[in-house]
């Protein structure tokens with residue numbers, strides 16, 4: 001069922017709820033920008049804020065949230081464990097660092113940022129431990145393919161409730177989306193706007209014109225109607241607002257399938273299988 005407003009939540013397989021629409025913070029790197037950006041996003045109704053150790057902005061995000069005096073239970077905080085600190089002990093230790101930087105004693109969602117062959121099962125064992133210890137409410141993965149999830153299932157005590165992957169009209173991963181739905185895993189879209197690469201698409205612009213919506217709004221709507229949780233990032237107040245105005249129109253079946261057909265297998269980020277093999281981004 002497609003969400004009807006930005007405050008709607010989705011029930012995860014572990015029983016917890018996650019906002020159905022979120023905000024990305026990659027490349028927001030100074031305190032002033034973080035303060036103004038997050039304040040705008042909060043006022044517009046965004047509740048899920050996505051960061052990662054790798055972004056080196058957990059500390060400024062933590063400081064912003066502290067300054068805004070947002071009650072912790074109203075926030076949904078996601079962070080991710082980087083490749084170089086994977087493994088059982090290292091993961092436990094690195095999450096302590098994230099919690100400290102974010103000025104909180106728990107994360108709502110912790111993700112393995114990329115699959116890494118060498119530490120594949122040990123990192124997940126640490127995630128299960130962190131959840132049992134109450135340091136994180138929900139555990140998930142990022143950039144996992146169906147094959148990675150099948151492999152994880154051979155030893156996991158519990159399975160990820162979220163898989164955050166690159167997803168936009170030029171990299172639609174419909175097969176992975178089907179797999180995740182069948183396994184009760186929520187698919188989060190990172191680079192939901194293709195980091196702007198899709199914003200010049202003439203076909204989406206034409207569909208947008210019909211609804212009096214921008215290309216960005218049509219793309220986000222297409223993701224929502226597919227049951228995907230998008231986490232667009234912007235540092236421009238007018239775009240932060242624009243990206244939330246996606247709950248007042250509907251794409252029909254023809255429009256949905258027209259956008260589905262724009263797939264070019266075009267990535268803005270790394271190929272997960274190579275990161276899995278080499279243990280690092282390239």
Ligand SMILES: NC(=O)c1ccc[n+]([C@@H]2O[C@H](COP(=O)([O-])OP(=O)(O)OC[C@H]3O[C@@H](n4cnc5c(N)ncnc54)[C@H](OP(=O)(O)O)[C@@H]3O)[C@@H](O)[C@H]2O)c1
Nearest residue numbers: 024025026050190191192193194195216232233234235236
């Ligand atoms: N798990 C992973 O491996 C992974 C990888 C990458 C990203 N992520 C997460 O996903 C989030 C989103 O992905 P992303 O930041 O890579 O890409 P994105 O959200 O697809 O695109 C962000 C870019 O689009 C621009 N933009 C946003 N809204 C716009 C609008 N309405 N009109 C025109 N331009 C617009 C932004 O510019 P301005 O900021 O200048 O407005 C920025 O340059 C990240 O911030 C991060 O939290 C996760």
